[in-house]
Amino acid sequence: MDNNFKITSRASNTSARTAIINTPHGAVETPAFGPVASQGTVKGLSHSQVNDQGAQFILVNAYHLFLRPGTEIIKTMGGLHSFISWNKPILSDSGGFQIYSLSPLVKVKKEGVRFSSHLDGTKIFLTPEDVINIQFELGTDILMALDYFVPYLSSRSSMKEAVTITTHWAERSGKYFQGKESSQLLWGICQGGIDWELRKQSIEELIEIGFDGYALGGLGIGEPKSQFLETVERSTELLPENKPRYLMGIGYIKDIIEAIERGVDLFDCVLPTRNARNGTLFTSQGKLVIKNKKYEQDPDPIDKECTCYTCRNFSRAYLRHLYERNEITSAVLNTIHNLHFYLDIFRKIRQAIQTNSIVEFKKNIINIEEEEI
């Protein structure tokens, strides 16, 4: 697993870099964004439409797939790629975040996590080894070790416990995974919130164990933006240069660019796809709320500069009509646009890094999420 990450260029004035992550199902050029396909589909889109927007990989959720349809069925169907007929890389989240945020009853012990299914209350106990095994059987390309996540503003003692248990689980995950002799990649998740002492401890302990990549978890959960960015910056400085860095669940373009300038390589978020379904569309000029009456007779596309299928064919007036009529096609066309918009920004970011123009690029794009057109 030594040759799975190659840095291809570095920006001279920031820590931004382009790189290639090699996985069993192909390469991912970074900085990259993975659309969320929790249940094995990007909501509303066919895989062909996801591909057309330029997605290099998708993110699925081990927790959801473990509950339904269940790992056994997916294994029987030849693994997740075969089951869902997606042949590019898949990153599976370990499900830690989902367990802690969705389950009504969670009890974390050193041995593992006991929780009740948010669907039917079934009591489930999972060890970190179980979670690796689930993802191993899914056959995903990038596996995430089980972590222990506590909310923002938790007491220092519970944050400390979260780091201790996350390290303990990471160690067991690494050992268990090594025994599998798989070409899949195992990444670790660092915790510690914005408490630098704890975050540093978490990162150092995970580096000591050794992973194919490192994720920053437990960020973007309510902490002040300056402390968020400071934590990202100090973390990437501490993380090994020659391994990919993944900032989990961060979706605002502004934050993404700041994080890329600080050396982050990988992102995922429901933001572009969820916002699309809610009728909030991104444009090069700002965000556009399609239900607004001012678009009732607007013949323009969402974004004149956008080349996606939706913008090449449909007016804001038609998209407003579909949204107001609650048509499924509204979710489809809006998702195509927002996903294309995101992936296009990542294409431009990679170019900007290669041409040393990321700082200029940022100036043009930094306020598109705050300003409504």
Add this chain to the structure above:
Amino acid sequence: MDNNFKITSRASNTSARTAIINTPHGAVETPAFGPVASQGTVKGLSHSQVNDQGAQFILVNAYHLFLRPGTEIIKTMGGLHSFISWNKPILSDSGGFQIYSLSPLVKVKKEGVRFSSHLDGTKIFLTPEDVINIQFELGTDILMALDYFVPYLSSRSSMKEAVTITTHWAERSGKYFQGKESSQLLWGICQGGIDWELRKQSIEELIEIGFDGYALGGLGIGEPKSQFLETVERSTELLPENKPRYLMGIGYIKDIIEAIERGVDLFDCVLPTRNARNGTLFTSQGKLVIKNKKYEQDPDPIDKECTCYTCRNFSRAYLRHLYERNEITSAVLNTIHNLHFYLDIFRKIRQAIQTNSIVEFKKNIINIEEEEI
């Protein structure tokens, strides 16, 4: 408007025929099926996906579009084709059926129909001229005259009144439309239920007025199948040979083939698309209810003989998973399949008529809707 219908072949042993309907937005080869796009979209699909399945035209609903977004807006946007960015033929239903079936308060007078919007109760009065004008402004290719429809088992006097008013409205529609000097086509709708005396009267009176095509309305609403077919047969025998015949709202393949053998050219129905969203899928072997547990680990496509995007890529097991998870993508992929299945059957029917093999074709296909695989 004399050259808008050309018969291209006739089956020697039935009244089935192939033909071409020429419209301002291109030709439709018949027998043809139009997917329903009430609000200007086939629910769940992009126009590109509708095109890919081989749709030659779509059907929209003047009633729905008149209420929302309103004819004025669509006119301002350059007409319906421009508003929804669909450049093939569009047939617009007059909205009669929707007024009588959706509105809580309907009062039909000779002058027109008074009803309250099913959306907000607004009182609306429409004359047959208004309804032509709405469709004229929509710019659809085939306009339907406003008819008066009464439910199955209505009293004979109300059925008689419905025929009388339908003829009166048809006459006014024809006159009003002539004044427009449009290249759009105006079709009339015959009523009379399965009462042959009334149906005959309705047909003869509409022929006397003269339309570019003739629709049979008020059928497939609960009457016994034998009487339905007898009415279709006697109606087509009475209708002019050199004009297209349209059997409105009939969706079962079995009924469609019987009607085609009796000389019907055009069909529309929500059945394939609505069933798709409800998880009932059509196959060459019978219908398939995707939520059934037996498909949980089924690696086969919906139909091995089908060449649609869904069948080329996805297993029943994955489609069941998407359906059970209530994913939007379930509606999308299922609709692609059912629409492809329907349009493919129509392609095969046209071939079978041209090769005089429609009777043999029917034998293989007639029970696919009753039998569940």
